[in-house]
Amino acid sequence: MDTRYTNGRMDSAEDAASEALIRELSRHRAVRAPASVLPVVLAGAGLADAYAPTDSPIGPVFVAYNREGISFVRLAGDHDAFESSFRSRFGRPARNLERLPRDLALAIERQLAGDVRAGLRLDLRELSEFERAVLSKAREVPRGEVRTYSWLAREIGRPRAARAVGAALGNNPIPLLVPCHRVIRSDGHLNGYVFGGEAKRRALEAEGADPDELERLARSGVRFVGSDTTRIYCFPTCRNARRISERHLVPFASALEAAASGYRPCRVCRPAV
Numbered sequence: 352m353d354t355r356y357t358n359g360r361m362d363s364a365e366d367a368a369s370e371a372l373i374r375e376l377s378r379h380r381a382v383r384a385p386a387s388v389l390p391v392v393l394a395g396a397g398l399a400d401a402y403a404p405t406d407s408p409i410g411p412v413f414v415a416y417n418r419e420g421i422s423f424v425r426l427a428g429d430h431d432a433f434e435s436s437f438r439s440r441f442g443r444p445a446r447n448l449e450r451l452p453r454d455l456a457l458a459i460e461r462q463l464a465g466d467v468r469a470g471l472r473l474d475l476r477e478l479s480e481f482e483r484a485v486l487s488k489a490r491e492v493p494r495g496e497v498r499t500y501s502w503l504a505r506e507i508g509r510p511r512a513a514r515a516v517g518a519a520l521g522n523n524p525i526p527l528l529v530p531c532h533r534v535i536r537s538d539g540h541l542n543g544y545v546f547g548g549e550a551k552r553r554a555l556e557a558e559g560a561d562p563d564e565l566e567r568l569a570r571s572g573v574r575f576v577g578s579d580t581t582r583i584y585c586f587p588t589c590r591n592a593r594r595i596s597e598r599h600l601v602p603f604a605s606a607l608e609a610a611a612s613g614y615r616p617c618r619v620c621r622p623a624v
């Protein structure tokens with residue numbers, strides 16, 4: 352198995368080769384390589400990104416990666432459009448491959464199927480510390496469940512930054528693998544997704560969530576649900592909430608209302624205002 356994409360180890364021979372290359376390039380700073388040579392040189396040294404299509408629950412996507420991990424995911428389509436948006440975002444080229452390396456394709460497939468131990472490495476170097484914290488927290492939301500922008504803001508210790516959380520998720524370079532589709536508006540509505548609302552619904556549906564039911568709850572003002580036997584309240588998609596039978600289910604419009612009714616927050620989904 353090629354370990355470069357799936358754990359922290361690096362190939363030391365390759366490291367040495369790229370260090371030698373960098374030394375060589377810096378010695379000849381004044382000499383400019385023809386533009387067509389550079390991507391090949393960088394790719395050979397493991398410093399450039401390559402990309403190829405793969406399947407996803409919302410259709411084929413292009414996945415770009417380099418030796419640090421996966422760098423960019425976008426809906427598959429026009430190669431020129433992908434390459435130019437990659438270059439304008441990262442300031443470096445991405446070259447097209449026919450298919451992803453087998454170990455990487457398998458790890459992506461496993462993660463999309465819900466295997467949290469797939470161990471995919473992601474290259475998030477271009478992002479701010481705040482953005483990385485947001486994406487890292489979004490990765491903790493279980494498959495088929497949703498949380499809100501304000502929940503995520505509070506979880507990362509920035510309770511007033513719900514709007515900035517929304518912006519950071521909108522800037523997610525690696526949708527699906529960083530499941531920003533599992534984070535929804537604080538009023539419970541689904542809208543807002545880098546690939547559009549319909550794709551967000553499809554991504555959630557593929558994981559067993561029910562987008563229509565989520566919208567219905569949002570419209571009826573239900574933010575949380577509790578059990579009158581355990582006196583615990585949850586986000587409606589929490590695995591504990593889904594075990595509550597209809598007879599024992601108590602809807603709440605807010606965490607304050609739940610607390611005032613003597614309910615305590617679930618330790619798994621940690622609901623709050």
Ligand SMILES: [Zn+2]
Nearest residue numbers: 585589617620
């Ligand atoms: Zn819960």
